[in-house]
Amino acid sequence: MRTTSVRCTWEPPETEIGFLDLFSQQASTYAAARPSYPDALFQFIVPLAPRRLLAWDCATGNGQAARDLGRYFERVIATDGSVDQIAHAIPAANVEYRVAPAESSGLEANSVDLVTVAQALHWFAHDPFFAEVRRVTVTGGVVAAWSYGSCHAGPDVETLLRDLEDNTLGPYWNPERRWVDERYRTIPFPFVEIPAPTFELRVEWTLRQLDAYLQSWSAVANFRRERGEDPVSPVLERIAGRWGPSERTREVTWPLNIRVGRVG
Numbered sequence: 001m002r003t004t005s006v007r008c009t010w011e012p013p014e015t016e017i018g019f020l021d022l023f024s025q026q027a028s029t030y031a032a033a034r035p036s037y038p039d040a041l042f043q044f045i046v047p048l049a050p051r052r053l054l055a056w057d058c059a060t061g062n063g064q065a066a067r068d069l070g071r072y073f074e075r076v077i078a079t080d081g082s083v084d085q086i087a088h089a090i091p092a093a094n095v096e097y098r099v100a101p102a103e104s105s106g107l108e109a110n111s112v113d114l115v116t117v118a119q120a121l122h123w124f125a126h127d128p129f130f131a132e133v134r135r136v137t138v139t140g141g142v143v144a145a146w147s148y149g150s151c152h153a154g155p156d157v158e159t160l161l162r163d164l165e166d167n168t169l170g171p172y173w174n175p176e177r178r179w180v181d182e183r184y185r186t187i188p189f190p191f192v193e194i195p196a197p198t199f200e201l202r203v204e205w206t207l208r209q210l211d212a213y214l215q216s217w218s219a220v221a222n223f224r225r226e227r228g229e230d231p232v233s234p235v236l237e238r239i240a241g242r243w244g245p246s247e248r249t250r251e252v253t254w255p256l257n258i259r260v261g262r263v264g
Helices: 024-033 039-048 062-071 083-087 126-136 157-170 174-183 207-215 216-228 232-243
Strands: 054-058 075-080 095-099 112-118 137-148 199-205 250-262
Touching: 039 062, 039 112, 039 199, 039 250, 054 062, 062 075, 062 095, 062 112, 075 112, 083 095, 112 126, 126 157, 137 174, 157 232, 199 207, 207 232, 207 250
Parallel strands: 054 075, 054 112, 075 095, 112 137
Antiparallel strands: 137 250, 199 250
8 A cells, every 4th residue: 555645646627517616715724623534434334335445535625534434445536626625635545636526536437336425515516426426336336425514512602603603604604505404314315325323523622623613614714705804703702701721622523414325
């Protein structure tokens, strides 16, 4: 196995399908601030794949899921439509990063055993992506897509976090965010469904780490762009009054929403 650099090894073809790029401007913040996924998630998904030769992590961002998949698969190809996101991805053994849109991966037909989409399916043009999944997967291949929505950091700050997310930032979320709010139950998913257990993300964070996470939200970037103000800092000051010492850690949690299916 080898460690690869994050430079693009394949140039995607021209496509008429729009790429909804919401995170390039805060790519470095996104890479540093987003929580990792639980081992139990991969221990559930990976055994479902017919082989462990090749996994495709689509819309990989900074490569969080791809690096975990690399512990199980012989090869992982991790793609993202954003050059900036790929530039901030962390090299990992047997993970190859490429710049490519979701609907035009550049992968060989009938070559992929597992397709994963972490925190991104709601941004896709679904029909073209699903066609690409069917093209690249082997018979009996598996596709898994998951997301996480509202974070929770204790009852004393819950109202402040929800007010920021739902009221202050409410008009600044892109329409596709509704799929996350509906916990992926209503998102298009035209595959043979495999029932999945319940998962939860858990981290121990300081107030500074929570701040970095909130700053990585797409709605925060949209708010700043339109109004020229930081919507997070005023709320964080109020949270600080309830948090205790700024370096004290708290458990922060997110429910994980997941759809898993077999490609016919």
